[in-house]
Each structure stands twice: as C-alpha cells, then as structure tokens.
Amino acid sequence: xxxxxxxxxxxxxxxxxxxxxxxxxxxxxxxxxxxxxxxxxxxxxxxxxxxxxxxxxxxxxxxxxxxxxxxxxxxxxxxxxxxxxxxxxxxxxxxxxxxxxxxxxxxxxxxxxxxxxxxxxxxxxxxxxxxxxxxxxxxxxxxxxxxxxxxxxxxxxxxxxxxxxxxxxxxxxxxxxxxxxxxxxxxxxxxxxxxxxxxxxxxxxxxxxxxxxxxxxxxxxxxxxxxxxxxxxxxxxxxxxxxxxxxxxxxxxxxxxxxxxxxxxxxxxxxxxxxxxxxxxxxxxxxxxxxxxxxxxxxxxxxxxxxxxxxxxxxxxxxxxxxxxxxxxxxxxxxxxxxxxxxxxxxxxxxxxxxxxxxxxxxxxxxxxx
Amino acid sequence: xxxxxxxxxxxxxxxxxxxxxxxxxxxxxxxxxxxxxxxxxxxxxxxxxxxxxxxxxxxxxxxxxxxxxxxxxxxxxxxxxxxxxxxxxxxxxxxxxxxxxxxxxxxxxxxxxxxxxxxxxxxxxxxxxxxxxxxxxxxxxxxxxxxxxxxxxxxxxxxxxxxxxxxxxxxxxxxxxxxxxxxxxxxxxxxxxxxxxxxxxxxxxxxxxxxxxxxxxxxxxxxxxxxxxxxxxxxxxxxxxxxxxxxxxxxxxxxxxxxxxxxxxxxxxxxxxxxxxxxxxxxxxxxxxxxxxxxxxxxxxxxxxxxxxxxxx
Numbered sequence: 001x002x003x004x005x006x007x008x009x010x011x012x013x014x015x016x017x018x019x020x021x022x023x024x025x026x027x028x029x030x031x032x033x034x035x036x037x038x039x040x041x042x043x044x045x046x047x048x049x050x051x052x053x054x055x056x057x058x059x060x061x062x063x064x065x066x067x068x069x070x071x072x073x074x075x076x077x078x079x080x081x082x083x084x085x086x087x088x089x090x091x092x093x094x095x096x097x098x099x100x101x102x103x104x105x106x107x108x109x110x111x112x113x114x115x116x117x118x119x120x121x122x123x124x125x126x127x128x129x130x131x132x133x134x135x136x137x138x139x140x141x142x143x144x145x146x147x148x149x150x151x152x153x154x155x156x157x158x159x160x161x162x163x164x165x166x167x168x169x170x171x172x173x174x175x176x177x178x179x180x181x182x183x184x185x186x187x188x189x190x191x192x193x194x195x196x197x198x199x200x201x202x203x204x205x206x207x208x209x210x211x212x213x214x215x216x217x218x219x220x221x222x223x224x225x226x227x228x229x230x231x232x233x234x235x236x237x238x239x240x241x242x243x244x245x246x247x248x249x250x251x252x253x254x255x256x257x258x259x260x261x262x263x264x265x266x267x268x269x270x271x272x273x274x275x276x277x278x279x280x281x282x283x284x285x286x287x288x289x290x291x292x293x294x295x296x297x298x299x300x301x302x303x304x305x306x307x308x309x310x311x312x313x314x315x316x317x318x319x320x321x322x323x324x325x326x327x328x329x330x331x332x333x334x335x336x337x338x339x340x341x342x343x344x345x346x347x348x349x350x351x352x353x354x355x356x357x358x359x360x361x362x363x364x365x366x367x368x369x370x
Numbered sequence: 371x372x373x374x375x376x377x378x379x380x381x382x383x384x385x386x387x388x389x390x391x392x393x394x395x396x397x398x399x400x401x402x403x404x405x406x407x408x409x410x411x412x413x414x415x416x417x418x419x420x421x422x423x424x425x426x427x428x429x430x431x432x433x434x435x436x437x438x439x440x441x442x443x444x445x446x447x448x449x450x451x452x453x454x455x456x457x458x459x460x461x462x463x464x465x466x467x468x469x470x471x472x473x474x475x476x477x478x479x480x481x482x483x484x485x486x487x488x489x490x491x492x493x494x495x496x497x498x499x500x501x502x503x504x505x506x507x508x509x510x511x512x513x514x515x516x517x518x519x520x521x522x523x524x525x526x527x528x529x530x531x532x533x534x535x536x537x538x539x540x541x542x543x544x545x546x547x548x549x550x551x552x553x554x555x556x557x558x559x560x561x562x563x564x565x566x567x568x569x570x571x572x573x574x575x576x577x578x579x580x581x582x583x584x585x586x587x588x589x590x591x592x593x594x595x596x597x598x599x600x601x602x603x604x605x606x607x608x609x610x611x612x613x614x615x616x617x618x619x620x621x622x623x624x625x626x627x628x629x630x631x632x633x634x635x636x637x638x639x640x641x642x643x644x645x646x647x648x649x650x651x652x653x654x655x656x657x658x659x660x661x662x663x664x665x666x667x668x669x670x671x672x673x674x675x676x677x678x679x680x681x682x683x
Binding site for chain 1: 577579580582583584585586587588589590591593597598601602
C-alpha cells in the first residue's frame with residue numbers, strides 16, 4: 001500500500017466548475033476536482049447522481065454546459081474523444097463482437113498507425129499481463145464474464161493512456177471474482193503507473209480500490225477524501241448514511257467547550273459526551289452519528305458513567321462473520337449494533353428479547369449539522 | 371420467388387431434433403401452407419419441365435402413360451426443354467441481362483437505402499415509426515399504378531423532360547423511357563423499401579457504446595463506421611440485397627412497361643412462353659433453371675444468418 005501513497009499530489013486532471021444540463025435537469029452541478037497523478041480516484045454515488053456523466057465528460061462523450069477540463073495542464077474541454085490521451089473501460093465492456101480478442105486489443109494501436117510488428121508485440125504483452133494469452137483467437141461471445149472484463153481492460157490499457165476511466169468495472173462480475181479482480185486492478189495500476197478514475201455505486205469497491213473517494217449526490221461532489229476519512233469523518237448526514245450504516249440521533253448542543261461537547265439527545269434518552277470540539281452554532285439542531293460496530297453491547301452495566309443506554313434485543317441478523325442486532329431503546333428507536341462472532345458457541349451469544357446495555361466511547365460519535 | 375426463400379429457410383432452420391409436440395404443431399402450420407402452395411405447385415412445374423409439348427388441353431404430354439398395346443407403363447422423360455434453353459442464345463442472353471439489371475438495381479438500392487436506414491435507426495425513437503411509416507406508405511397505392519406513373523414522368527414530353535427544358539438545362543428532350551435507365555429507376559423505386567427495412571432492423575439493434583469505444587480508442591467516426599458499423603450490418607445488407615435481387619431477376623411488369631423492346635428479361639420470356647407460345651414445358655424449364663441459379667444467393671444469405679445467430683448466443 002505504501003507505493004499507492006508515494007507519488008500522490010501532482011495534479012493530473014483538473015475539473016473546473018463543470019456543470020452539465022440535460023434539458024432542465026442538472027446531471028452535474030458545478031463540480032471542481034483535482035485528481036493526482038498515479039492515484040485511483042473513485043467517484044461514488046447512487047444511481048442518477050451524475051457520476052457517469054462526469055466520467056463521460058472526462059472521456060469526451062459529453063461536453064460540459066459550463067466549466068473546463070484540463071488533463072496534464074491542457075484544456076481538453078472541446079477535444080473529441082478520439083484525440084484525447086484518455087481511455088475508458090465501459091460498463092458493458094463494449095467489446096467488438098465481430099473481432100477476436102487479439103483484434104479487439106489491437107484496434108486502438110492500429111488507429112495510431114503503429115507498425116504491425118510493434119502492434120503484435122504490445123498486444124501479446126498486454127494479453128500476458130491480463131493472463132489471456134490462450135484466448136487470442138476467441139470472439140467475445142466465447143468468453144466468460146471475467147475474461148471479457150479482462151479483454152476490455154487490456155484493450156483500454158494497451159495504448160498506455162496516462163488516464164484510464166473505468167465505468168463500474170466490476171459490476172458485472174460475481175462476488176468472489178469481484179474481490180479477486182479488485183486486487184488485480186490495484187496491482188495493475190501500480191505496475192503501470194496509470195491514473196485511474198473509477199465510477200462505482202458500490203461503497204465497498206470504492207473503499208478497496210480508491211486511494212481517494214469523491215462522494216457524489218445530486219450532481220455535486222459532497223465530500224472528497226481517503227476511504228478512512230470518508231468513513232470515519234463524514235462531513236454530512238448524506239455521506240455518513242451512504243457509506244456503511246449508521247445510527248443517527250437528533251440532538252442539541254448543551255455544553256460547547258474547545259476540548260469536548262455535550263449534546264442532549266431525546267431520542268437516545270441520554271446526553272452524548274463527545275471528546276472533541278466541534279464547529280457549530282449553539283442553537284442549530286445537530287445529528288449525532290454512531291457506527292454500529294462502534295457500539296458495545298453487554299449484559300452487565302458498563303464501567304463508564306456516561307455514553308451508555310439500555311435496550312431490548314428485537315432482531316438479530318446472523319451474517320457469519322458478524323451478527324447485526326436491532327436493539328430497541330426506551331424512546332422506541334431501534335439502534336443497530338454489529339458484533340463480531342468471535343466465539344463459536346451459539347448459546348453464549350445474546351439472544352432475542354434480552355435486556356442489554358449499549359455503550360460507546362466518547363471519541364466515537366460524529367457530530368453533523370442537520 | 372419469395373416462397374422459395376421461405377421454404378428453404380424453414381427446412382434448414384427446423385432440421386434440429388424436435389421433441390416438444392406443441393412446437394411441432396406450430397411449425398407444422400407453415401409447412402402445410404408451403405406444401406400446398408409451394409411444394410405441390412413446384413413439383414407440378416418440375417414435372418412439366420420434363421414433358422413434351424403437344425397441342426391439347428393441357429398442352430403437355432404426360433410423363434407416365436399406359437400403353438395398352440404392350441400393357442405397360444411408359445415413362446417419357448424429356449431433357450429437350452433444358453437443352454433448348456442452352457441452344458437458343460435468346461434464353462442465355464435474357465438470363466444474363468436479367469441478372470445484370472437485378473445486380474445494378476440492387477447496388478443502387480443499397481447505396482440509397484443504407485444511408486436512409488442508418489438515419490432512421492439513429493433518429494429520435496419517437497420519430498422512427500413515422501419515418502418507417504413513410505417508407506411503407508407507397509405500398510398503399512397499387513404497384514402497377516406506381517410503375518405507370520413513371521411512364522408519365524419519364525416520357526419524352528413528360529414531367530422531367532419539360533422541367534429540364536423549362537430550366538433550359540437541355541435543348542432537346544432526353545430519351546428516358548424505354549431504356550435500361552428507366553428499368554433501373556422503376557426497380558430501385560419499387561424495391562427500395564425491401565432494402566431499407568431489413569437494414570433498419572439490423573442497424574437499430576447496434577450497441578452504440580461500440581462506436582463510443584472505437585472513438586475512445588482513437589478511431590475517427592468515419593473509420594469507426596467502416597470498421598464497426600459496416601461489418602456488423604453485413605447480415606442486414608445481405609438480407610436486403612437478396613430481397614431486392616431475387617424478385618428483380620424475375621421482374622416482368624417493370625421491364626414490360628418501362629424497358630427496351632429489343633431486350634427482354636427472363637420474366638417476360640417466361641410469360642411469353644407460357645401464355646403466347648403455350649409452350650408449358652419450356653416455360654417450366656426456364657422457371658426451374660432460374661430457381662437453381664437463385665439457390666446460390668439464398669445459400670449465402672443462410673450462411674450469414676447462421677453466423678449472426680451464432681454470434682448472438
């Protein structure tokens with residue numbers, strides 16, 4: 001992972017105030033973003049959030065209504081796709097059905113008028129990298145989903161682009177293959193030093209692949225940061241809720257000190273003590289967000305004086321590695337708690353209708369404005 | 371001729387093992403239709419082509435005859451009709467002329483039809499049906515009337531000549547009617563929809579992201595057309611071309627009304643043999659020879675259709 005961090009911070013792509021209108025609908029709304037050389041940048045968001053439109057603007061398939069695109073310092077806003085030093089891997093792969101694997105991969109090089117020997121050499125090299133050397137003569141319809149994905153990847157990488165755009169690169173693969181391919185992608189990216197911009201709706205994928213993530217909502221970038229920053233320090237209720245799951249409680253600031261704050265949460269029946277200061281006006285309503293895995297669930301009362309409440313287990317979802325509990329607290333609100341299944345004996349685990357204590361550390365809650 | 375295509379396609383496509391009874395019944399229906407209205411008439415024509423002509427009703431000598439003197443069935447097979455086709459230059463000449471006319475017309479249909487089909491397939495989906503409707507609309511008028519209308523347009527004091535004379539683009543009227551050109555115009559005009567519709571249904575199914583991919587990989591849109599769209603529409607081109615070529619070879623109304631009087635087409639020869647000369651056996655031999663010749667393009671069509679079916683799997 002160290003090499004993923006090493007060559008950051010040289011700006012390669014610059015998106016300046018880009019908006020895209022389709023009729024009266026703003027698909028992309030005033031997005032400004034810098035993407036660094038050699039990183040994997042993930043654009044994450046739900047369907048219709050504008051992430052794919054932004055990617056298509058970068059590829060040149062759409063022209064922004066407003067704003068500029070700079071790649072390696074050059075204004076590319078009006079450059080047609082076939083003249084951009086950018087390649088894209090399509091969600092549907094868009095492999096040419098009438099061409100063999102070899103021809104598909106060679107297509108891009110042939111357009112540059114590269115000598116046949118050189119084309120063959122580079123295609124063979126690429127086939128070797130994606131481990132498809134045995135399938136050169138096959139047509140796309142004779143390949144499995146995973147193989148097609150690798151052909152698409154090889155085809156988009158063979159021209160040695162400085163920037164590769166990937167539209168939901170793993171969406172069509174099944175879960176096991178997806179996990180495996182994620183690491184392959186990261187290795188390939190490190191090996192070739194290409195800058196990746198990945199569009200995905202899958203937060204797990206974004207977290208694994210991305211050196212940085214840009215979360216999008218309604219055409220806007222709402223937060224940009226490393227996976228850890230996005231997950232542990234979400235800057236809005238939307239991000240906290242979109243990435244992972246979260247328990248959200250409405251609250252009001254009652255003590256505001258530089259080193260700590262105390263928030264009254266009627267829904268939680270107790271005041272929440274947070275061991276770091278926040279920047280917020282005192283009377284504004286707040287949200288306190290606590291991740292399910294950061295809540296401890298015990299049968300006996302915890303040692304701490306604050307930051308705990310009681311409840312009754314209403315639902316249990318066993319997922320193998322972890323179990324997810326829905327605990328009803330006295331206000332009637334359900335609190336989501338996840339507990340790793342460390343012990344194997346089932347009878348030791350907390351069961352339905354048991355009365356439990358829920359506690360959390362004072363550094364765990366994230367305070368968000370409403 | 372359309373019946374020939376249909377029948378052969380049906381035979382080849384259903385040659386796989388059939389196990390489900392319900393499916394058999396469904397497939398049986400077109401088979402019965404083809405049996406009654408194509409195979410039986412075809413066999414009759416086939417039989418007549420081996421008979422001798424005679425002055426009688428029907429004007430054909432029977433193949434099987436009960437000879438009472440020897441108390442035997444006698445089979446009289448005559449290949450004279452086929453030999454006659456090759457002996458008389460008229461038949462070979464009209465045959466090749468028909469193929470030339472059909473080929474040239476098909477070429478022009480393709481050249482005109484492809485851009486039209488392409489444009490419709492890329493048009494706003496709401497508009498597409500309107501455009502298709504406009505392509506089909508001429509069929510609502512009688513075919514014969516539409517061909518006659520061309521006489522009025524093409525004749526010496528017709529609309530086109532008068533228009534050009536009035537514009538002073540020409541000093542003397544052009545000879546347009548009763549030429550090869552008029553036949554081409556008539557066939558291209560009449561058969562263009564048969565080229566456009568299969569091409570449209572092919573082009574409309576194309577995945578546009580393939581063109582984006584080509585664009586992305588550095589191909590100019592024109593290159594992308596020739597490397598992606600054109601190869602992928604081959605089966606549409608073949609289907610449309612056959613739908614124009616096969617009926618055009620046997621076309622007899624258009625050359626009769628618009629064509630030269632000194633050069634017949636095979637369809638006209640066939641009609642003359644049958645109705646004027648009342649030589650049913652030679653007419654049948656012409657029909658069978660034409661059919662055998664047209665089997666080749668149908669086979670090509672089959673090949674491409676099979677390949678496309680395979681690729682779609």
